[in-house]
Structures are given as C-alpha cells and as structure tokens.
Amino acid sequence: MNEDWVLYEVFIRARSGLEHKHVGSLHAADARMALEHARDTYTRRQEGVSIWVVRSSEIIASDPEEADALFEPARDKVYRHPTFYSIPDDVKNI
C-alpha cells in the first residue's frame, strides 16, 4: 500500500462576514487538489464562500494534559465579565 497523501485540515467561511471555521480534514497530493477535494467533500450544499486548507502537520496544538495550567488562571477572574458589577436598576444605558 502506498503512503497516504498529505493530510490537510479544512476551514470554511460559511458567509461573507463570518470567520473561517474548522470542518474536517482530507488527504491530497498538493494544495490545489486539497482545495478541490474540500469543495467536493465539505461544500456540496452551499456551506461556504471561501475555503482554507492547511497541512495538518503545520498546526501547533496545546497539550490536553496542560489544559489546567493554561486555562485555570482565568477561572477566578470573574471581574473580567460585566455581570460582576452591580449597578442600581435606576441607572440606565450602562
């Protein structure tokens, strides 16, 4: 069995004005083929107006084992949210 073609991650912009969102992955021989396959595989029902493909090997991901160390410090900083502050109901437009 031949070696698999390069794995690409596919990102689709659903509508003008929205961000590209990860939708899945596919194998392709090169970037152009990756775009064409992405079109056939992920936009058969007008799911997008723009496609990005990125070699999966180029993605640098955080380690799930380090999730606590990375994200825990934000957990006790509720004062970063507007609902932390109590303002009397009589005050409007704030």
Place this chain on the structure above:
Amino acid sequence: MYTQALDSSGAEPGSPASAGEVERERRFQERIDRDEKIEPKDWMPQAYRQTLIRQIAQHAHSEIVGMLPEGNWITRAPTLRRKAVLIAKVQDEGGHGMYLYSAAETLGVSRGELIEQLLAGRAKYSSIFNYPTLTWADIGAIGWLVDGAAIMNQIPLCRCSYGPYARAMVRICKEESFHQRQGYEIMLTLARGTGAQREMAQDALNRWWWPSLMMFGPGDAESVHTAHSMRWKIKRFSNDELRQRFIDLTVPQAQFLDLAIPDPVLRWDEAAQHFITGPIDWSEFQTVLKGHGPCNRERLGARRAAHEAGRWVREAAAAYADKHRDRVGGAERHVQTV
C-alpha cells in the same frame, strides 16, 4: 448512508497494567459520565480506541460499498430528475465515507491501512449491501428502508463520546434526511402507478424488509459488546430498542403506500403500543456476514477494480505534486495566500 451494529468481534477491556493505569481509566470514565467529549489527543483506554477504530472503519467501508448497489442504477434512472437525485445521493455516500475515514484516522490508523483491509476482505461492512438491486423499485426501497434504518442507528451516534465521530455523524445525519424522503417518494410514485409498477414496489419491499431489520444487528441477548459500548457512551440504545423503534415508524408508512409487509404474523400490540413482528432468520444474516450473500464477491470485486483502475491517476497526481513542490515556494503558495 449506513451503519450496522457489527461490533461482534474485537477488543475487550483487558486487565489494566498498573495502578496508574487504573487511576487513568477511572478518571476517563468520570469524564464520560460527565458527558464530556473525548478528543484525539486525550488519554483513552486501548480498548476504547480499538472499539472505535473498528466501528468507525466498518461504518466508513459501508458508505463506500453502499455506493455500488445504487450507482448501478444511475444510468437507468427513469427521469432526469431521478438521475440528478441519485447522483447526489451516491456522491453524499462517498462524502460520508471520507468524513468517517478521517474520524478513524484521528485514532492513529492510516487511510491506507483501512482501504487495504477493505480490499483484502478483512474488514466488515454492512451486510445489506450484499443484496442485489434488481429493479428501479429497489432504489426506492433502499432510500426508504435502508437509509431509514441507518438514520435510526445514526442519530444517537451524534451524541457519541468521541468528538470527531460525533461531529462527523452530525454532518452525516443532516445530509441524510433527503435520502430517506427521496426513496419514499419513489415508492409512492410506483404504488400509485400502474399494476405492474405496484407489483414492482411490493416485490422490492418483500426483498428489503427483513434485511433492513437485520441492519440493527443481533438481538440484545446475543450482542456481546453492547455493555462496554454503552458504558463508554459509544452506543446509547440497544439493537433491539432501535429495531423496534424503526418497525413502529415504518409499518404505518407501508400502510399508507397500501403495500403489505412480508410478515404473516405481524400485529399491533395494544398493551405494549408496539408492532410485533415474526422471528428474524438470523442464519441468513450470519451467512451474508460470513461472505456468502448474493453479492459479497461482486461488491469487493468492483471496489478492487475501481482501486486498480484509479492507480495511474493517483500516481500521476503524486508525480505532479512532487515536480511542483521543488519550484518557487512549492505548490502550496500559488493557489492562495491568506
């Protein structure tokens, strides 16, 4: 698009190696119990990984082999509308196979290995595709019954504990709902047509009814892996539960068509509020599963021939990519810079 409860062989949770392993398994199960999704880089028990690889691969193979019985009718679809619909449906099945192979690959198996297992006849796929599509009515019956049974199986998989599988299933279920409706529409047209057309519809129902019920897999008493799959939230309902749900929804649809379900003892049980069918012939299921169905050899032969016939295209594409990779910035750049 099709899945079948085929989990009849493979990994069992083994005895954990160390105290550390026990602790990790305990924490893993707690995450599952909290309805958290497991993602590719998360720690998972080996048996969970193996069970998923097997199930997702079988599911992917079923999509790909499932293109064959229907593809068989694309050139003979009775109208241009039916032809366009059937092409779209078969293309969807191909797409669904791609989503599922990708999901399986996140567990550490390569696409090449999976395809190789299918072509070598070492992998299972849904036994329903080893039955022939003899008439146009079979395309209606497949959409209505086979896709109907598949949807029943697949909807709970959208909440499966493994993230990539669950996400693939959400996409698949969304796309799938037209498949069943177009099939029923074909049956409706035939059922309201000439005497010969009605007969064709009845004949298709006669041949597809029982194999469709078998798609849910062996009865709960025989299904050895259900308990583990349930505990891991890979599976949410038992084979018999899903089968019963399918029967209860489908019998009234047949009645609307004024076609007869080929089961002389089928009856409505008022107390249970269920339709009760006669016994399923599981020896037939086992025969087909073991490779002796009407079309097992033909299906794999067609897949192998397609794979071989496409070899030069794959080689040419790879050679072209190699050649262009050496030029300025590689083939990656000239398409688009973001």
